[in-house]
Amino acid sequence: MQIEELIAVKVTLTAIPVFFLAIAIELVAVKFFAQRGSLNAKDDGVSIFMGLFSVITNGAAAFLTVGMLYWAQNYQLTILPLTVTTLVACFVLDDLRYYLHHRIAHRCRWPWAMHIIHHSSRRFSMAVALRQGWTKHFTGTTLLKVPLVLVGFDPLMVIFCGALNAVYQFFLHTETVDKMPRWFEAVFNTPSHHRVHHGNNPQYLDANYAGTLIIWDKMFGTFAAEDDADRPNYGLVKDFEHYNPFRIFIHEYWGIVKDVLRPGLSPLQRLLYIIAPPGWSHDGSRLTSTDIKREAGLLDDTPRAPAE
Ligand SMILES: [Zn+2]
Ligand SMILES: [Zn+2]
Numbered sequence: 001m002q003i004e005e006l007i008a009v010k011v012t013l014t015a016i017p018v019f020f021l022a023i024a025i026e027l028v029a030v031k032f033f034a035q036r037g038s039l040n041a042k043d044d045g046v047s048i049f050m051g052l053f054s055v056i057t058n059g060a061a062a063f064l065t066v067g068m069l070y071w072a073q074n075y076q077l078t079i080l081p082l083t084v085t086t087l088v089a090c091f092v093l094d095d096l097r098y099y100l101h102h103r104i105a106h107r108c109r110w111p112w113a114m115h116i117i118h119h120s121s122r123r124f125s126m127a128v129a130l131r132q133g134w135t136k137h138f139t140g141t142t143l144l145k146v147p148l149v150l151v152g153f154d155p156l157m158v159i160f161c162g163a164l165n166a167v168y169q170f171f172l173h174t175e176t177v178d179k180m181p182r183w184f185e186a187v188f189n190t191p192s193h194h195r196v197h198h199g200n201n202p203q204y205l206d207a208n209y210a211g212t213l214i215i216w217d218k219m220f221g222t223f224a225a226e227d228d229a230d231r232p233n234y235g236l237v238k239d240f241e242h243y244n245p246f247r248i249f250i251h252e253y254w255g256i257v258k259d260v261l262r263p264g265l266s267p268l269q270r271l272l273y274i275i276a277p278p279g280w281s282h283d284g285s286r287l288t289s290t291d292i293k294r295e296a297g298l299l300d301d302t303p304r305a306p307a308e
Helices: 003-032 041-073 084-107 109-119 126-130 141-150 155-170 182-187 191-197 215-220 245-260 267-275 289-295
Strands: none
Touching: 003 041, 003 126, 003 155, 041 126, 041 141, 041 155, 041 245, 084 109, 084 141, 084 155, 084 215, 109 245, 109 267, 126 155, 141 155, 245 267
Protein backbone atom coordinates (compact mmCIF):
# COMPACT_ATOMS: atom_id res chain seq x y z
CA MET A 1 0.00 0.00 0.00
CA GLN A 2 1.34 3.41 -0.93
CA ILE A 3 1.64 6.32 1.48
CA GLU A 4 -1.32 8.14 -0.15
CA GLU A 5 -3.61 5.17 0.39
CA LEU A 6 -2.39 4.94 3.98
CA ILE A 7 -3.25 8.61 4.57
CA ALA A 8 -6.81 8.18 3.24
CA VAL A 9 -7.33 4.99 5.25
CA LYS A 10 -5.85 6.61 8.37
CA VAL A 11 -8.13 9.67 8.16
CA THR A 12 -11.12 7.35 7.75
CA LEU A 13 -10.10 4.99 10.55
CA THR A 14 -9.37 7.90 12.91
CA ALA A 15 -12.79 9.34 12.21
CA ILE A 16 -14.75 6.09 12.74
CA PRO A 17 -14.92 6.32 16.59
CA VAL A 18 -16.01 9.98 16.23
CA PHE A 19 -18.72 8.88 13.78
CA PHE A 20 -20.06 6.29 16.20
CA LEU A 21 -20.00 8.80 19.06
CA ALA A 22 -22.02 11.25 16.93
CA ILE A 23 -24.50 8.49 16.02
CA ALA A 24 -24.90 7.71 19.76
CA ILE A 25 -25.38 11.39 20.68
CA GLU A 26 -28.04 11.79 17.97
CA LEU A 27 -29.81 8.64 19.18
CA VAL A 28 -29.89 9.89 22.79
CA ALA A 29 -31.08 13.34 21.66
CA VAL A 30 -33.96 11.87 19.66
CA LYS A 31 -34.94 9.13 22.12
CA PHE A 32 -34.63 10.91 25.45
CA PHE A 33 -34.70 14.61 24.68
CA ALA A 34 -37.46 14.61 22.05
CA GLN A 35 -35.22 16.23 19.46
CA ARG A 36 -36.23 16.08 15.81
CA GLY A 37 -35.16 12.87 14.09
CA SER A 38 -36.26 9.27 13.68
CA LEU A 39 -35.22 5.96 15.18
CA ASN A 40 -34.89 2.80 13.13
CA ALA A 41 -32.23 0.38 14.29
CA LYS A 42 -32.68 -1.87 11.24
CA ASP A 43 -32.20 0.96 8.77
CA ASP A 44 -29.25 2.41 10.68
CA GLY A 45 -27.75 -1.09 10.93
CA VAL A 46 -27.89 -1.45 7.14
CA SER A 47 -26.26 1.99 6.74
CA ILE A 48 -23.45 1.14 9.15
CA PHE A 49 -22.82 -2.23 7.48
CA MET A 50 -22.74 -0.60 4.05
CA GLY A 51 -20.31 2.01 5.35
CA LEU A 52 -17.91 -0.48 6.86
CA PHE A 53 -18.08 -2.66 3.74
CA SER A 54 -17.40 0.39 1.56
CA VAL A 55 -14.13 0.95 3.43
CA ILE A 56 -13.06 -2.54 2.35
CA THR A 57 -14.18 -2.37 -1.31
CA ASN A 58 -13.08 1.22 -1.90
CA GLY A 59 -9.83 0.63 -0.02
CA ALA A 60 -9.09 -2.40 -2.20
CA ALA A 61 -9.68 -0.43 -5.41
CA ALA A 62 -8.07 2.85 -4.28
CA PHE A 63 -4.88 1.96 -6.13
CA LEU A 64 -6.69 2.82 -9.38
CA THR A 65 -7.15 6.47 -8.40
CA VAL A 66 -3.86 6.74 -6.54
CA GLY A 67 -2.00 5.22 -9.50
CA MET A 68 -3.67 7.67 -11.87
CA LEU A 69 -2.73 10.67 -9.71
CA TYR A 70 0.85 9.42 -9.48
CA TRP A 71 0.97 9.10 -13.24
CA ALA A 72 -0.41 12.64 -13.60
CA GLN A 73 2.36 13.89 -11.33
CA ASN A 74 4.83 13.26 -14.18
CA TYR A 75 3.09 15.99 -16.18
CA GLN A 76 2.73 18.68 -13.48
CA LEU A 77 2.94 22.26 -14.76
CA THR A 78 4.61 23.29 -11.52
CA ILE A 79 5.24 21.86 -8.06
CA LEU A 80 3.39 23.71 -5.29
CA PRO A 81 5.02 23.60 -1.84
CA LEU A 82 3.27 22.15 1.19
CA THR A 83 2.10 25.29 3.02
CA VAL A 84 -1.10 26.29 4.82
CA THR A 85 -2.02 28.48 1.82
CA THR A 86 -1.64 25.68 -0.72
CA LEU A 87 -3.51 23.30 1.60
CA VAL A 88 -6.46 25.73 1.83
CA ALA A 89 -6.35 26.33 -1.95
CA CYS A 90 -6.26 22.59 -2.57
CA PHE A 91 -9.21 22.02 -0.22
CA VAL A 92 -11.33 24.71 -1.91
CA LEU A 93 -10.52 23.49 -5.44
CA ASP A 94 -11.06 19.87 -4.40
CA ASP A 95 -14.42 20.93 -2.95
CA LEU A 96 -15.33 22.28 -6.41
CA ARG A 97 -14.14 18.95 -7.82
CA TYR A 98 -16.48 17.20 -5.36
CA TYR A 99 -19.40 19.41 -6.46
CA LEU A 100 -18.82 18.41 -10.11
CA HIS A 101 -18.45 14.72 -9.24
CA HIS A 102 -21.65 14.81 -7.18
CA ARG A 103 -23.61 16.63 -9.86
CA ILE A 104 -22.47 14.13 -12.50
CA ALA A 105 -23.29 11.27 -10.11
CA HIS A 106 -26.91 12.44 -10.07
CA ARG A 107 -27.22 13.20 -13.77
CA CYS A 108 -25.47 10.22 -15.38
CA ARG A 109 -26.74 6.71 -14.68
CA TRP A 110 -23.36 4.94 -14.48
CA PRO A 111 -21.98 6.89 -11.50
CA TRP A 112 -25.56 7.12 -10.15
CA ALA A 113 -25.57 3.31 -9.88
CA MET A 114 -22.83 3.79 -7.25
CA HIS A 115 -24.27 6.88 -5.56
CA ILE A 116 -27.87 5.59 -5.37
CA ILE A 117 -26.77 3.60 -2.31
CA HIS A 118 -26.32 6.84 -0.37
CA HIS A 119 -29.86 7.94 -1.21
CA SER A 120 -31.52 4.56 -0.65
CA SER A 121 -32.72 5.22 2.92
CA ARG A 122 -36.11 6.78 3.54
CA ARG A 123 -34.65 8.39 6.62
CA PHE A 124 -32.05 11.03 7.38
CA SER A 125 -29.71 10.30 10.26
CA MET A 126 -26.01 10.33 11.11
CA ALA A 127 -25.88 6.63 10.26
CA VAL A 128 -27.20 7.34 6.75
CA ALA A 129 -23.99 9.30 6.15
CA LEU A 130 -22.12 6.01 6.31
CA ARG A 131 -24.33 4.44 3.63
CA GLN A 132 -21.77 4.87 0.87
CA GLY A 133 -21.26 3.30 -2.56
CA TRP A 134 -18.88 0.39 -2.90
CA THR A 135 -17.57 1.21 -6.38
CA LYS A 136 -16.46 4.83 -6.21
CA HIS A 137 -13.19 4.15 -8.04
CA PHE A 138 -15.11 2.77 -11.05
CA THR A 139 -17.44 5.70 -11.78
CA GLY A 140 -14.96 7.60 -13.94
CA THR A 141 -15.42 10.80 -11.94
CA THR A 142 -12.17 10.26 -10.03
CA LEU A 143 -10.61 11.64 -13.23
CA LEU A 144 -11.71 15.04 -11.93
CA LYS A 145 -8.86 14.88 -9.42
CA VAL A 146 -6.26 14.79 -12.18
CA PRO A 147 -6.32 18.56 -12.97
CA LEU A 148 -5.54 19.30 -9.31
CA VAL A 149 -2.33 17.31 -9.62
CA LEU A 150 -1.52 18.78 -13.03
CA VAL A 151 -1.65 22.36 -11.68
CA GLY A 152 0.87 21.41 -9.01
CA PHE A 153 -0.79 19.94 -5.92
CA ASP A 154 0.79 16.83 -4.46
CA PRO A 155 -1.38 13.71 -4.88
CA LEU A 156 -1.08 13.17 -1.13
CA MET A 157 -2.59 16.61 -0.48
CA VAL A 158 -5.41 16.02 -2.97
CA ILE A 159 -6.31 12.71 -1.35
CA PHE A 160 -6.06 14.19 2.15
CA CYS A 161 -8.42 17.05 1.21
CA GLY A 162 -10.93 14.58 -0.27
CA ALA A 163 -10.87 12.51 2.92
CA LEU A 164 -11.29 15.64 5.08
CA ASN A 165 -14.26 16.71 2.96
CA ALA A 166 -15.91 13.31 3.46
CA VAL A 167 -15.46 13.64 7.24
CA TYR A 168 -17.10 17.11 7.18
CA GLN A 169 -20.02 15.75 5.18
CA PHE A 170 -20.71 13.05 7.76
CA PHE A 171 -21.94 15.70 10.21
CA LEU A 172 -24.47 17.08 7.71
CA HIS A 173 -26.68 14.02 8.07
CA THR A 174 -29.02 14.87 10.91
CA GLU A 175 -32.47 16.25 11.53
CA THR A 176 -31.53 17.12 15.09
CA VAL A 177 -29.66 20.28 14.08
CA ASP A 178 -32.13 22.78 12.64
CA LYS A 179 -30.24 25.80 11.32
CA MET A 180 -26.71 27.04 11.85
CA PRO A 181 -25.98 30.81 12.21
CA ARG A 182 -26.95 32.80 9.09
CA TRP A 183 -23.39 33.55 8.00
CA PHE A 184 -22.51 29.87 8.27
CA GLU A 185 -25.59 28.79 6.28
CA ALA A 186 -24.58 31.33 3.61
CA VAL A 187 -21.11 29.92 3.03
CA PHE A 188 -21.01 26.34 4.23
CA ASN A 189 -22.99 23.22 3.54
CA THR A 190 -25.17 22.50 6.58
CA PRO A 191 -27.64 19.83 7.77
CA SER A 192 -30.47 22.04 6.49
CA HIS A 193 -28.95 22.34 2.99
CA HIS A 194 -28.13 18.64 2.87
CA ARG A 195 -31.63 17.60 4.02
CA VAL A 196 -32.80 19.32 0.84
CA HIS A 197 -30.31 17.26 -1.18
CA HIS A 198 -31.78 14.04 0.24
CA GLY A 199 -35.37 15.16 -0.35
CA ASN A 200 -37.46 13.62 -3.12
CA ASN A 201 -39.96 16.50 -3.23
CA PRO A 202 -39.92 17.81 -6.82
CA GLN A 203 -38.61 21.24 -5.80
CA TYR A 204 -35.69 19.65 -3.96
CA LEU A 205 -34.51 17.33 -6.78
CA ASP A 206 -31.05 18.00 -8.24
CA ALA A 207 -30.24 20.58 -5.60
CA ASN A 208 -27.42 21.23 -3.13
CA TYR A 209 -24.65 19.03 -4.52
CA ALA A 210 -22.11 20.77 -2.29
CA GLY A 211 -19.51 19.02 -0.22
CA THR A 212 -18.24 21.59 2.28
CA LEU A 213 -18.97 24.97 0.63
CA ILE A 214 -22.56 25.71 -0.47
CA ILE A 215 -21.26 28.59 -2.61
CA TRP A 216 -20.84 26.27 -5.62
CA ASP A 217 -24.58 25.54 -5.74
CA LYS A 218 -25.30 29.25 -5.48
CA MET A 219 -22.80 30.00 -8.26
CA PHE A 220 -24.05 27.29 -10.62
CA GLY A 221 -27.80 27.66 -9.99
CA THR A 222 -28.47 24.42 -8.13
CA PHE A 223 -29.16 25.85 -4.69
CA ALA A 224 -32.50 25.27 -2.97
CA ALA A 225 -33.27 26.48 0.55
CA GLU A 226 -35.12 24.24 2.99
CA ASP A 227 -38.74 25.34 3.31
CA ASP A 228 -39.97 24.79 6.87
CA ALA A 229 -43.52 24.54 5.52
CA ASP A 230 -42.52 21.76 3.12
CA ARG A 231 -39.97 19.61 4.80
CA PRO A 232 -38.07 17.04 2.73
CA ASN A 233 -39.37 13.51 2.20
CA TYR A 234 -36.26 11.39 2.17
CA GLY A 235 -35.31 8.68 -0.27
CA LEU A 236 -35.55 7.93 -3.96
CA VAL A 237 -38.33 9.15 -6.23
CA LYS A 238 -39.26 5.55 -6.96
CA ASP A 239 -40.59 2.99 -4.50
CA PHE A 240 -37.54 1.51 -2.91
CA GLU A 241 -37.41 -0.08 0.51
CA HIS A 242 -34.81 -2.79 0.90
CA TYR A 243 -32.74 -3.87 3.87
CA ASN A 244 -30.44 -6.35 2.15
CA PRO A 245 -27.17 -4.45 1.59
CA PHE A 246 -26.16 -6.60 -1.37
CA ARG A 247 -29.53 -6.10 -3.00
CA ILE A 248 -29.24 -2.35 -2.48
CA PHE A 249 -25.74 -2.45 -3.98
CA ILE A 250 -26.70 -4.43 -7.08
CA HIS A 251 -30.06 -2.71 -7.69
CA GLU A 252 -29.14 -0.06 -10.26
CA TYR A 253 -26.34 -2.04 -11.90
CA TRP A 254 -28.79 -4.88 -12.50
CA GLY A 255 -31.28 -2.35 -13.87
CA ILE A 256 -28.65 -1.15 -16.35
CA VAL A 257 -27.86 -4.71 -17.47
CA LYS A 258 -31.55 -5.50 -18.04
CA ASP A 259 -32.11 -2.28 -19.99
CA VAL A 260 -28.99 -2.63 -22.15
CA LEU A 261 -29.98 -6.18 -23.10
CA ARG A 262 -33.56 -5.28 -24.07
CA PRO A 263 -34.32 -6.56 -27.56
CA GLY A 264 -34.77 -4.23 -30.50
CA LEU A 265 -32.76 -1.23 -29.30
CA SER A 266 -30.26 0.72 -31.37
CA PRO A 267 -26.63 0.85 -30.16
CA LEU A 268 -27.16 4.51 -29.17
CA GLN A 269 -30.21 3.64 -27.09
CA ARG A 270 -28.24 0.91 -25.30
CA LEU A 271 -25.47 3.41 -24.58
CA LEU A 272 -27.98 5.96 -23.28
CA TYR A 273 -29.30 3.40 -20.79
CA ILE A 274 -25.81 3.57 -19.27
CA ILE A 275 -24.96 7.25 -19.47
CA ALA A 276 -28.21 9.23 -19.78
CA PRO A 277 -29.79 10.77 -16.67
CA PRO A 278 -31.45 8.26 -14.29
CA GLY A 279 -35.04 7.69 -15.40
CA TRP A 280 -34.29 8.11 -19.10
CA SER A 281 -36.01 5.53 -21.31
CA HIS A 282 -36.04 5.00 -25.07
CA ASP A 283 -39.85 5.16 -25.21
CA GLY A 284 -40.40 7.91 -22.65
CA SER A 285 -42.15 5.48 -20.30
CA ARG A 286 -40.15 6.58 -17.27
CA LEU A 287 -39.51 9.92 -15.65
CA THR A 288 -36.22 11.71 -15.14
CA SER A 289 -35.90 14.28 -12.36
CA THR A 290 -36.36 16.98 -15.03
CA ASP A 291 -39.64 15.34 -16.14
CA ILE A 292 -40.81 15.21 -12.51
CA LYS A 293 -40.03 18.88 -12.02
CA ARG A 294 -41.79 19.77 -15.27
CA GLU A 295 -44.90 17.79 -14.29
CA ALA A 296 -44.91 19.63 -10.97
CA GLY A 297 -44.91 22.92 -12.89
CA LEU A 298 -41.47 23.90 -11.67
CA LEU A 299 -39.98 24.35 -15.15
CA ASP A 300 -41.29 26.74 -17.74
CA ASP A 301 -39.73 25.12 -20.80
CA THR A 302 -41.83 23.42 -23.43
CA PRO A 303 -42.26 19.62 -23.29
CA ARG A 304 -39.52 17.69 -25.01
CA ALA A 305 -40.29 15.51 -28.03
CA PRO A 306 -40.36 11.82 -27.10
CA ALA A 307 -37.05 10.05 -27.65
CA GLU A 308 -36.84 7.90 -30.73
ZN1 LIG B 1 -26.28 12.82 -3.73
ZN1 LIG C 1 -25.84 12.70 2.07
